[in-house]
Amino acid sequence: MIVTKGLCFSYDKEQYFRFPDIEIEKKGHLLMLGDSGVGKTTFLHLLAGLLKPAEGTVSIEGTDIAKLSHRKLDKFRGRHIGIVFQKAQFIHSLTVEENLLLIQNLSGAGQDKGRVHAILERLNIAQKAHSKGTNLSEGQKQRVSIAAALVNNPDVILADEPTSSLDDKNCTAVTELLKEQALQTNASLVVITHDHRIASQFSNSIRL
Numbered sequence: 001m002i003v004t005k006g007l008c009f010s011y012d013k014e015q016y017f018r019f020p021d022i023e024i025e026k027k028g029h030l031l032m033l034g035d036s037g038v039g040k041t042t043f044l045h046l047l048a049g050l051l052k053p054a055e056g057t058v059s060i061e062g063t064d065i066a067k068l069s070h071r072k073l074d075k076f077r078g079r080h081i082g083i084v085f086q087k088a089q090f091i092h093s094l095t096v097e098e099n100l101l102l103i104q105n106l107s108g109a110g111q112d113k114g115r116v117h118a119i120l121e122r123l124n125i126a127q128k129a130h131s132k133g134t135n136l137s138e139g140q141k142q143r144v145s146i147a148a149a150l151v152n153n154p155d156v157i158l159a160d161e162p163t164s165s166l167d168d169k170n171c172t173a174v175t176e177l178l179k180e181q182a183l184q185t186n187a188s189l190v191v192i193t194h195d196h197r198i199a200s201q202f203s204n205s206i207r208l
């Protein structure tokens with residue numbers, strides 16, 4: 001479960017962002033829409049503890065994440081939060097499978113090749129399991145990034161423009177997978193986007 005209260009943030013004191021309070025139960029989801037530059041990624045990074053709010057709180061599974069030390073926050077993120085970044089972030093010299101196994105290892109959860117392959121199948125990239133990151137298209141990289149966010153069954157899934165590089169078929173597949181994953185693993189899902197193709201697939205949405 002994720003709850004925010006009174007979140008404010010500023011990069012430079014010139015532009016001040018005030019974000020609406022959100023509360024997403026387990027299995028719940030929220031789509032946040034908004035034009036380029038309104039602060040969607042900033043909001044997501046506050047939710048993930050990658051930025052510290054000037055005011056307000058982010059509570060995940062009952063923990064106020066701003067109260068955690070850097071080390072504890074990194075560990076907490078690895079265990080509880082799956083982030084789909086706008087630009088895919090993984091090690092390009094490793095294969096897709098090796099990247100996902102490494103993420104499982106780093107979280108302390110142990111390796112589960114079956115889980116890795118099941119998720120790659122769902123994302124239509126199982127045939128790329130043994131390819132290196134440098135040999136993937138942008139859409140394939142985006143899907144690896146989604147697999148990386150989901151592979152540890154996080155309690156909170158935060159997705160930043162997860163469908164921007166995808167064609168219509170994969171756009172629907174990815175959105176369905178994110179929602180289904182949240183339902184199956186009792187997770188809360190936040191998706192931010194300006195991709196209007198996915199608006200109709202979410203019953204709960206707000207505009208920034």
Ligand SMILES: Nc1ncnc2c1ncn2[C@@H]1O[C@H](COP(=O)(O)OP(=O)(O)OP(=O)(O)O)[C@@H](O)[C@H]1O
Nearest residue numbers: 011012015034035036037038039040041042043194
């Ligand atoms: N590290 C930074 N330092 C200073 N200003 C920043 C920084 N990151 C973002 N900004 C500014 O904050 C504003 C909001 O950026 P943000 O990336 O959150 O918007 P967004 O709604 O996600 O946009 P987009 O849809 O284009 O990704 C923008 O005006 C941006 O220039």
